[in-house]
Amino acid sequence: MGIPVEEAIKQVQTMDRNVLLDARNVTMQFGGLIAVNDVSLQVHSGEIVGLIGPNGAGKTTFFNCLTGLYKPTFGTVTFDGKPLPPKPRMVVREGMARTFQNIRLFHNMTAIENVMVGMYTRTHTSAIDAVFRLPRHRHEEIASTRRAQELLEFVGLTGVGDTLSRNLPYGDQRRLEIARALATEPKLLLLDEPTAGMNPQETRQAEELIFKIRDLGLAVLVIEHDMRFIFNLCDRVSCLVRGAVLVEGPGEVVQNDPRVIEAYIGSPATPPAPTTDSAGGAADA
Amino acid sequence: MNTVIPDRIKIAYRYPARAVGAAGALLMLVSIFLPWAYGTAALDDMSYYGAPSPLQLCFGVLALTVLALLTIPLVGKQRLGKWAKVLAWNTTAKTASITALITAAIAVTSVAVELGGLLNVEIGGWLVIFGGVAAVASTLFLPDSPEPSLDEVKSPKWLQILAIVVLMAVALFAAAFALGQVDAGAFLTFGSFLVAVVMVLRQFGVFGWLGMAAAANNRVLVISAFVVAFLFPFTQNGSNANMSIAAQVLIFAATALGLNIVVGLVGLLDLGYIAFLGAGAFTAAVLSESAYSHFNFHPPFIVTVLISGLVASLLGLIIGAPTLRVSGDYLAIVTLAFGEIFRITMNNLDGNDGPDITNGSNGIPDIPDLNAFGFNFGQPHVILGIDIGRFANYYWLMLLVIALIIVVFTNLNHSRIGRGWVAIREDELAAEAMGVNTFALKLLAFAGGAFLAGVAGAVKAHHDVSVTPDQFIFLESAFLLAAVVLGGMGTVMGVLIGATILKLLPEKLRFFSDYRLLLFGLLMVVMMRFRPEGIVADERRQLEFHAEDEELAEEVEEELITHKAHLNPEREVFEL
Ligand SMILES: Nc1ncnc2c1ncn2[C@@H]1O[C@H](COP(=O)(O)OP(=O)(O)OP(=O)(O)O)[C@@H](O)[C@H]1O
Numbered sequence: 060m061g062i063p064v065e066e067a068i069k070q071v072q073t074m075d076r077n078v079l080l081d082a083r084n085v086t087m088q089f090g091g092l093i094a095v096n097d098v099s100l101q102v103h104s105g106e107i108v109g110l111i112g113p114n115g116a117g118k119t120t121f122f123n124c125l126t127g128l129y130k131p132t133f134g135t136v137t138f139d140g141k142p143l144p145p146k147p148r149m150v151v152r153e154g155m156a157r158t159f160q161n162i163r164l165f166h167n168m169t170a171i172e173n174v175m176v177g178m179y180t181r182t183h184t185s186a187i188d189a190v191f192r193l194p195r196h197r198h199e200e201i202a203s204t205r206r207a208q209e210l211l212e213f214v215g216l217t218g219v220g221d222t223l224s225r226n227l228p229y230g231d232q233r234r235l236e237i238a239r240a241l242a243t244e245p246k247l248l249l250l251d252e253p254t255a256g257m258n259p260q261e262t263r264q265a266e267e268l269i270f271k272i273r274d275l276g277l278a279v280l281v282i283e284h285d286m287r288f289i290f291n292l293c294d295r296v297s298c299l300v301r302g303a304v305l306v307e308g309p310g311e312v313v314q315n316d317p318r319v320i321e322a323y324i325g326s327p328a329t330p331p332a333p334t335t336d337s338a339g340g341a342a343d344a
Numbered sequence: 345m346n347t348v349i350p351d352r353i354k355i356a357y358r359y360p361a362r363a364v365g366a367a368g369a370l371l372m373l374v375s376i377f378l379p380w381a382y383g384t385a386a387l388d389d390m391s392y393y394g395a396p397s398p399l400q401l402c403f404g405v406l407a408l409t410v411l412a413l414l415t416i417p418l419v420g421k422q423r424l425g426k427w428a429k430v431l432a433w434n435t436t437a438k439t440a441s442i443t444a445l446i447t448a449a450i451a452v453t454s455v456a457v458e459l460g461g462l463l464n465v466e467i468g469g470w471l472v473i474f475g476g477v478a479a480v481a482s483t484l485f486l487p488d489s490p491e492p493s494l495d496e497v498k499s500p501k502w503l504q505i506l507a508i509v510v511l512m513a514v515a516l517f518a519a520a521f522a523l524g525q526v527d528a529g530a531f532l533t534f535g536s537f538l539v540a541v542v543m544v545l546r547q548f549g550v551f552g553w554l555g556m557a558a559a560a561n562n563r564v565l566v567i568s569a570f571v572v573a574f575l576f577p578f579t580q581n582g583s584n585a586n587m588s589i590a591a592q593v594l595i596f597a598a599t600a601l602g603l604n605i606v607v608g609l610v611g612l613l614d615l616g617y618i619a620f621l622g623a624g625a626f627t628a629a630v631l632s633e634s635a636y637s638h639f640n641f642h643p644p645f646i647v648t649v650l651i652s653g654l655v656a657s658l659l660g661l662i663i664g665a666p667t668l669r670v671s672g673d674y675l676a677i678v679t680l681a682f683g684e685i686f687r688i689t690m691n692n693l694d695g696n697d698g699p700d701i702t703n704g705s706n707g708i709p710d711i712p713d714l715n716a717f718g719f720n721f722g723q724p725h726v727i728l729g730i731d732i733g734r735f736a737n738y739y740w741l742m743l744l745v746i747a748l749i750i751v752v753f754t755n756l757n758h759s760r761i762g763r764g765w766v767a768i769r770e771d772e773l774a775a776e777a778m779g780v781n782t783f784a785l786k787l788l789a790f791a792g793g794a795f796l797a798g799v800a801g802a803v804k805a806h807h808d809v810s811v812t813p814d815q816f817i818f819l820e821s822a823f824l825l826a827a828v829v830l831g832g833m834g835t836v837m838g839v840l841i842g843a844t845i846l847k848l849l850p851e852k853l854r855f856f857s858d859y860r861l862l863l864f865g866l867l868m869v870v871m872m873r874f875r876p877e878g879i880v881a882d883e884r885r886q887l888e889f890h891a892e893d894e895e896l897a898e899e900v901e902e903e904l905i906t907h908k909a910h911l912n913p914e915r916e917v918f919e920l
């Protein structure tokens with residue numbers, strides 16, 4: 060990686076763990092459906108925070124509110140001390156990057172090209188530079204290619220730079236999405252179910268990768284259904300149910316909370332969630 | 345090609361099949377020494393014994409090809425060695441026979457039509473058809489060859505360069521010969537012959553190898569292509585007819601290349617693109633020294649070109665800024681309306697309904713010839729004893745413009761900007777979520793493409809002498825789009841070919857221009873069904889059209905790897 064690890068760790072230690080992301084009372088309403096209901100969540104720098112909840116709880120919708128894809132109906136989001144800008148690409152520039160629940164790579168581009176697209180906000184080659192092949196174009200191309208290669212190695216994708224992303228195995232595609240997000244040089248990385256569809260071994264590798272990312276000084280907010288993964292990984296976990304925060308706290312606390320178990324297993328006393336299945340379409344933006 | 349003949353029968357009858365096929369090829373060969381037509385007026389006069397006309401010689405080439413493909417493998421696998429495997433002998437024999445038969449059918453039909461009845465087809469004509477049918481029927485019995493792999497055979501660099509140069513020279517000769525055909529039947533027959541040659545070479549594996557050679561010697565390819573294009577006027581002996589068509593083709597192609605940025609690279613549908621050409625043409629006309637222009641500002645041409653481009657791109661910004669936020673069909677509708685609004689506005693700037701700028705439907709006539717670079721474009725002159733006329737001058741100017749456009753197109757495509765465009769095409773939302781400024785990139789494509797069209801329009805104004813609003817009707821936009829789609833979205837070569845076909849055919853073939861809407865419509869439907877990626881396929885585009893084809897994805901991956909090596913010369917640096 061470009062950032063020397065020692066330095067990054069020092070940075071984390073010297074900084075008092077300031078609030079990076081501060082979402083307050085975020086509410087997202089689609090017509091009559093309240094997908095996210097008055098959710099408040101803070102992420103400090105260098106922290107790994109988990110977001111869990113049954114299907115249709117509103118986790119992905121909450122992510123979309125954080126990354127500018129949706130404009131929350133109510134509530135404010137502050138990132139790095141500033142109000143969240145209105146467009147996804149501006150959010151990226153501020154230092155927040157994400158992956159998608161249903162992989163949204165550029166399928167007909169090679170792995171390295173995918174990563175290089177992620178560098179768009181951090182590079183400045185203009186049309187003029189490109190047309191006349193001015194030094195800025197050449198230098199940036201060289202630098203971005205090298206950096207993309209490093210990022211691919213960092214996530215464990217060595218030697219597949221020239222593979223079309225659609226030809227990569229599923230687990231590698233998820234890792235490539237992380238590399239692409241890292242290419243935007245984020246301070247906070249949002250991962251939407253990074254281990255969905257992975258076998259236990261790949262899940263373990265993903266876990267290691269997320270720790271490695273944290274060690275670079277990044278904060279991570281991760282949605283996952285795999286409880287072992289979440290409680291291994293996260294400093295704090297928040298559980299959403301039907302759009303609202305049910306419990307929030309350290310892993311052990313949330314893990315043993317009877318309400319969480321009930322929300323997952325279900326009990327006759329609770330009415331069913333408004334919509335259960337959100338695997339399809341719009342919800343995953 | 346799939347046939348219904350079972351492999352068992354193919355194996356059993358392969359030698360008799362070869363013999364019959366070879367006999368058919370021999371018949372075709374003999375036929376060129378016999379008259380095909382009763383009367384000298386058909387095609388290029390095929391009415392003599394023992395003296396083949398040039399077109400008949402073309403059939404000789406096809407017949408010899410079929411003969412060679414069928415007989416050479418008879419020496420046995422050992423003697424052929426690796427050539428037995430890397431070349432697709434049998435399948436190519438089939439392709440060669442089929443295309444030869446089709447070409448013969450076109451020739452014979454043309455004879456019949458031009459002389460008024462099948463009665464005028466002479467013995468040679470019947471013989472060539474008969475031989476063709478025999479060759480086709482027998483080659484259907486040959487077992488299919490595996491895919492050729494000539495591109496994997498190592499070859500010395502000088503051979504690759506020589507092949508490219510020879511190919512270019514042949515292309516020049518063929519283009520000059522084709523344009524020299526005044527007879528519609530002869531033009532069609534020769535065109536069909538060219539298609540046959542291309543298909544045979546492709547099937548045989550030669551094109552795969554040439555593609556490899558071209559990628560490895562990209563610079564040689566580009567330079568020799570331009571040298572050949574530059575030399576073209578010298579083949580015309582001062583005749584203006586073809587040079588005028590050639591200059592028009594280049595103007596059309598330059599505009600289509602601009603449109604290709606919008607359609608091919610970013611994937612936006614623009615149905616009013618001709619308006620940008622018109623904006624450039626009107627700007628140049630108004631700034632020219634024409635007596636009908638109401639402006640008294642006549643800058644040098646280089647300035648006029650820039651102003652024309654800027655006016656066009658300004659229009660692009662004006663139309664793009666509000667509409668590029670909508671996508672797909674809406675954009676198509678808005679641009680379509682914009683094209684019409686442009687034309688109607690130009691019609692109305694006549695002093696009655698608005699300021700008098702364009703003289704309304706009369707337009708601006710009498711635009712003087714260009715006088716730029718100390719050189720009057722209207723003046724014919726003699727170079728190396730060959731007359732170079734007015735249109736040749738414009739042709740060369742357009743060649744320069746096209747070269748510039750190609751540089752802009754490819755350099756943008758292979759840069760941060762181009763990657764952003766591909767990302768937008770692939771998944772606009774994901775691109776935006778990864779920080780790509782999709783709106784700005786789309787607007788850049790829109791305005792940049794418009795600029796290039798405006799530049800082409802500035803030359804067009806002087807070339808055409810007069811500019812009127814009705815040159816910029818919707819149909820022209822449709823043709824531009826057709827050239828891009830037919831040739832191959834996102835490619836330079838494809839769009840050049842597509843533009844040439846679309847502009848050349850109606851000029852050379854009367855009946856084609858009468859039915860051109862019908863025929864182009866049919867052509868587009870057929871292309872969309874069988875080869876939606878166009879004649880020359882952009883690898884990525886091809887994948888987008890064939891999303892399920894895993895094998896293709898592997899192939900494209902390899903191609904992308906080989907391509908990148910030359911597109912990215914700094915690459916070696918990173919790999920150290
Ligand atoms: N654009 C939208 N329009 C209407 N309803 C939406 C939209 N996006 C999401 N929803 C609804 O909001 C609810 C929450 O969906 P969301 O995708 O956020 O759940 P999730 O917690 O991510 O679930 P999963 O674990 O299945 O991914 C669902 O009922 C979904 O149908």
Ligand SMILES: [Mg+2]
Nearest residue numbers: 118119120160
């Ligand atoms: Mg989700």
